[in-house]
Amino acid sequence: MSLNRTLSLAFVIAACLFLYALSNQWVSATAEAIQGNLVPHLRPNFEQIARKYGTDKVTTHKYQFMYDKYLSSIRDEELKVLEIGLGCNMDYGPGASYYTWLEYLPFVDLYFIEYDRQCAEKYQDKTANAHVFIGDQADTVFLARFSAETTADGLFDVIIDDGGHTMNQQIASLEVLWKTVKPGGLYVIEDLQTSYWESFGGDPAGKGSSKETTISYLYQLIDDLMIGKSAKQISHDVLSIDCMAEICVLRKKEHL
Incomplete structure (x- = not known):
């Protein structure tokens, strides 16, 4: 065999080995990206997951815009989340939000507050991956006790009042x-x-009414933000208030 043929054969073998190694590396990197959730467009978003479980957050309402806006970038982090309301008063029964959060936030430490003890106890075997507390969200004594009991190991990343x-x-x-x-x-x-x-307990007159509603409370927080005062106790560490139809998101300042 001539020297030129030998060199050509060696070159072909080397090129084949290089392409084989490169293809294996690409396959491995692709699998790792999918497993590590580095290809976000291959994953279902909040709306898709929520529709799967039937929660009215995306049927009657359009809350997916807020949840994807604020949670999509942190959904793979370890998050401590509280939702007020297990869904016992819904026609489709409790659990829709529970399953939605478990799938959308794979590393969530999930808590619920529910007023209906009978319902919560009936469904406790179906909410085993969450901490469910029974109490009235208007009862400040209960809320204080809940806060002390649940935050000893850390504060909440997200609280949802539903x-x-x-x-x-x-x-x-x-x-x-x-x-x-x-x-x-x-x-x-x-x-x-x-x-x-x-x-x-609301008022059709809206902001012009002298009656305090949740919306007028939020208006006062916005006033405080704009003029730099703290008429409301929580105003001093509110960073932002973002609203769309029927829902508002408040973010707390990172540094005081």
Whole structure:
């Protein structure tokens, strides 16, 4: 065999080995990317997961815009999350949000506050991967006891109020539980349309009314942000308030 043929054969073999190694590396990197959730477009988003479990967060309401906006970038972190309301008052029963959060936030440490003891106890075997506390979200004594018991090992990254939606419930929960949100964390209030419903303690007159509703409370927080005062106790460490139809997200300052 001539020297040129020998060199050509060696070159072909080397090129084949290089391409084989390169292809194996690409396959390995692709598998690692998928397993490590480095290809986000291959994963279901909040709306897709929520529709799978039937929660009204994405059917009756359009809360997916807020949840993907604030949680999509941190969903693979270890997050401590509290939701007020297990869903016992819903036609489809409790658990829709429970399963949604477990899938959307794979490393979540999940807590619930539920008023209906009978319902919560009935479904406790179906909510085994969450810590469920029974109590009234308008009861500040209960909320203080809950806060002390659940934050000894750390504050909450996210709190979601999807509870009873009355004015005293939403306001009492915000004022007490805001202290349990970690710096940089989020406090979400859903179903704020009830601020205009008399049956929930709201007022159809809106901001022009002298009656305090959850929305007028949030207006005061915005006023405090804009003029740099603290008429409301929590105003001194509110970083931002972001609202769309029926829902607002408050973010706590990271540094005071």
